[in-house]
Amino acid sequence: MKLLRWASGLGLLVATVAVIVVDNPFWLVGALVLGFALRAGIWRNLSASLWSALPIVLFAVAMVLMQWLARVPVTSLAAKTLAVFLFSTAAFRLLPWTDVIATTRPGTVFHGLLLYLLFVRHFVNILTAETSRILQARSLCVVRPYGRGAFSSLAWGLASLFSRSLARAERFYAAQLLRGFAE
């Protein structure tokens, strides 16, 4: 099972690089369809997998819109961005890289890289937890979606997200420093 995860994860990483150099529109559309299908399959929840990809989809749409508004040729950059995101997140999910860290030697580049990825993952979890707490707190006060204070509370909530995440990141960094990871 682990071998299969390694093989498919590495295959996806190769596909991530391949999709950057491909320019054929049919291949790109195929890659996007495959990417979304993989995402739905790996996350095992179609709506959740699609909703979580919404920010990057919006980013890609904004990219196309800006090219169109600037009256420059619309390139395949947006489609490639989306495909790279879909393949790399699937690869990140499939590769059993968290198991490998215990077998790597501290002080090596590979160990440092894996540790860095673990820190990033932990911080993303912190950010996600803080975001859901803020949105939950806001939903208790702002009942109507477009009512009084709906947008200002969202703006204040997002602003406080930065300070809260920063404070937690600072504590996390201090804790890891004391546990010897900076030695």
Place this chain on the structure above:
Amino acid sequence: MNTVLEVRGLTFGYDGGHPCLHDISFSVGEGECVGLVGANGAGKSTLLWCLLGLLKAQGVVNVFGEKLRKRNLGRIGVVFQNPEDQLFMPTLLQDVTLPLMNRGATAEAAAEKAQAALRSMGLEDLGHRPATQLSLGERKRASLAAALAGSPEILFLDEPTAELDGRSVRQLTRVLADLPIARVITSHHLDFLRSLASRLLVLWQGRIVAEGPTQQILSDTSLLESAGLV
């Protein structure tokens, strides 16, 4: 009794502004358990961060007779208020072994020490699970196991009983009471400190307003009232 922690004239203010810790001086001996008590905002956690060198304060902080440096970090253990600040690996066992391996222990020796530390906290069956799947009490004990696995000579604990239920507090008290090493515990949980600490330092508005044996401090109701503890 040898002194393991010595603090003299420690003063600290955030961003160099108005000091929030004023002229703090105290020492902790080998194997001694000292409680830093104070109301919310008294400066307990800030003092702890200064002792650990995470905040740069004026004054002297000596751990084992010298300034705390990277090379003697392995001699101290720290348990933060929020266990999520310490535990981040895919499994609890890896969370405990990784710092040991990072400090040069072999994988086998680290795993052996980690298992022993988890066993001493009653967590031996949970080693294969990630910290996120544990209860808060278990996570607190897990971060204590991670700190103790490195065989520290002094242990700093920041609000270890915060958000814990009565049973978890009792479990934690039992574990901490049996430790032969020096312990510095910040808390405003007086009953918890009554059963653990031999000496208390009372912090109020960034100053030590009283210091003495636990029973003596806790029987002084007017002192506890003026320090916002009751």
